[in-house]
Amino acid sequence: MTTTAEKLKAASPSKRELIVAAARKLFLETGFGSTSMDAIASEAGVSKRTVYSHFQNKEQLFAAIMGDMCRIISGSNPDEPIPDEKPELVLKVIGLHILHSVLQHEALDVFRVVLAENATFPELGKAFWKAGPEVMKDYLAGYLSELDQRGVLSVPDPDMAAFQFMGMIKWPYHIRLLFGAGDLPTEAELEAALDQAVSVFVNGTKPNR
Amino acid sequence: MTTTAEKLKAASPSKRELIVAAARKLFLETGFGSTSMDAIASEAGVSKRTVYSHFQNKEQLFAAIMGDMCRIISGSNPDEPIPDEKPELVLKVIGLHILHSVLQHEALDVFRVVLAENATFPELGKAFWKAGPEVMKDYLAGYLSELDQRGVLSVPDPDMAAFQFMGMIKWPYHIRLLFGAGDLPTEAELEAALDQAVSVFVNGTKPNR
DNA sequence: GTCTATAAATGGATAGAC
DNA sequence: GTCTATCCATTTATAGAC
Numbered sequence: 001m002t003t004t005a006e007k008l009k010a011a012s013p014s015k016r017e018l019i020v021a022a023a024r025k026l027f028l029e030t031g032f033g034s035t036s037m038d039a040i041a042s043e044a045g046v047s048k049r050t051v052y053s054h055f056q057n058k059e060q061l062f063a064a065i066m067g068d069m070c071r072i073i074s075g076s077n078p079d080e081p082i083p084d085e086k087p088e089l090v091l092k093v094i095g096l097h098i099l100h101s102v103l104q105h106e107a108l109d110v111f112r113v114v115l116a117e118n119a120t121f122p123e124l125g126k127a128f129w130k131a132g133p134e135v136m137k138d139y140l141a142g143y144l145s146e147l148d149q150r151g152v153l154s155v156p157d158p159d160m161a162a163f164q165f166m167g168m169i170k171w172p173y174h175i176r177l178l179f180g181a182g183d184l185p186t187e188a189e190l191e192a193a194l195d196q197a198v199s200v201f202v203n204g205t206k207p208n209r
Numbered sequence: 210m211t212t213t214a215e216k217l218k219a220a221s222p223s224k225r226e227l228i229v230a231a232a233r234k235l236f237l238e239t240g241f242g243s244t245s246m247d248a249i250a251s252e253a254g255v256s257k258r259t260v261y262s263h264f265q266n267k268e269q270l271f272a273a274i275m276g277d278m279c280r281i282i283s284g285s286n287p288d289e290p291i292p293d294e295k296p297e298l299v300l301k302v303i304g305l306h307i308l309h310s311v312l313q314h315e316a317l318d319v320f321r322v323v324l325a326e327n328a329t330f331p332e333l334g335k336a337f338w339k340a341g342p343e344v345m346k347d348y349l350a351g352y353l354s355e356l357d358q359r360g361v362l363s364v365p366d367p368d369m370a371a372f373q374f375m376g377m378i379k380w381p382y383h384i385r386l387l388f389g390a391g392d393l394p395t396e397a398e399l400e401a402a403l404d405q406a407v408s409v410f411v412n413g414t415k416p417n418r
Numbered sequence: 419g420t421c422t423a424t425a426a427a428t429g430g431a432t433a434g435a436c
Numbered sequence: 437g438t439c440t441a442t443c444c445a446t447t448t449a450t451a452g453a454c
Contacts, residue, residue, distance in 0.1 A: 015420085031242065031325060033242025036446075037447075047420065048449085049419090049450080049451095050420055050421080052449065053420075054419095057448080058449095112325060115324065116324070118388060119239065120239075120243070129388045134390075156405075160402050160405060164377045164381060164402075164406050167381055168373045169376075172369060172373060172376055176338075178324055178327070179327060179337065180335070193373075196369060196373070197373050200370075200414055204412040224437080246429070247429065247430090255438080255439090256440075258433095258437090258439065266430075
């Protein structure tokens with residue numbers, strides 16, 4: 001038996017992908033309100049009727065596209081167990097991973113657009129949050145909690161400490177790139193800032209002073 | 210002699226203020242694209258023609274409103290000289306000030322809307338940046354630089370350290386409120402998190418270990 | 419499924435009277 | 437300056453042919 005969902009899926013993947021690519025590009029560039037279905041159809045090289053044969057309406061198209069983006073972000077999260085190395089090294093590796101993910105051009109656009117439309121698409125905001133920052137917080141908090149139990153560092157509130165470490169390394173570059181108040185830092189700058197942050201964090205949470 | 214500017218100003222302050230209030234409310238709530246001039250006129254209780262007699266067009270109205278908001282934000286920045294107290298205390302007082310400014314409902318809306326429209330109104334993004342984060346960074350960096358010179362703390366890069374401190378205290382709550390992934394923290398929660406951050410930062414930048 | 423053409427509604431901006 | 441009424445472009449969404 002052929003369900004409606006199967007029919008839609010079997011349809012024409014090629015055109016559908018053109019539409020998705022065009023919509024993603026335009027939504028990320030100009031947001032929900034300023035992107036018209038005309039522009040999407042034109043960018044995809046298909047007629048507007050074709051767009052509407054694949055997606056119910058503009059809201060649904062936007063939600064589908066941005067939901068995908070959140071899932072992509074989610075896929076870039078680490079899931080390996082954390083190696084038993086010096087905390088300085090582990091935190092630097094995790095920190096570099098975070099910085100590389102979050103300072104990408106596309107990630108900045110997703111951040112901007114999801115945030116802008118947070119009032120009209122609250123599910124997207126939550127999806128973004130759960131796929132990105134929260135996963136990373138849990139990952140880091142687990143590690144910090146373990147260090148605390150082993151007496152390596154003193155971290156009474158691992159969740160807050162994880163957030164604070166993330167804020168410390170992210171925010172300085174993230175906010176400047178978001179507002180166009182600075183260029184993409186070089187790898188050397190990034191590492192220098194990260195070293196400074198890791199040093200402060202580790203020395204600041206040493207159990208015995 | 211009566212200039213055009215004086216004429217406009219002398220006109221009818223009452224209606225103009227109604228328009229400004231309505232525009233501010235709607236722009237902050239629903240952003241630039243999703244707010245119509247019809248809605249603004251209706252919310253202000255005036256005709257659309259009256260709106261256009263005070264402001265050239267939608268862009269100019271938006272820029273005027275959001276420029277004002279940036280100036281208001283700017284006015285809330287501290288300018289007092291920093292007292293000669295223990296760094297822990299000074300950083301906590303400054304930190305509390307930052308948190309109170311940045312976690313306000315209106316400040317969150319300004320952040321969201323200016324960021325959303327950064328591509329179309331880049332001047333606003335820069336104005337926001339210069340009025341808010343950059344001023345605070347300079348203020349903090351000056352203090353940290355002084356502590357470094359006096360040998361109280363070791364802060365080789367005061368600008369980056371200031372950014373990192375700001376990120377550490379702001380980000381955990383700021384990002385959650387922006388994405389609607391958490392409630393406004395109580396004063397006690399705020400202070401607890403701040404104490405933790407200040408402790409890490411000060412202990413982590415002690416010159417002699 | 420895909421196209422051309424078009425309906426229906428909305429939004430920015432203006433005309434003209436007072 | 438302020439109002440009512442209106443123009444015109446744009447936009448979402450659909451009808452109907454193939």
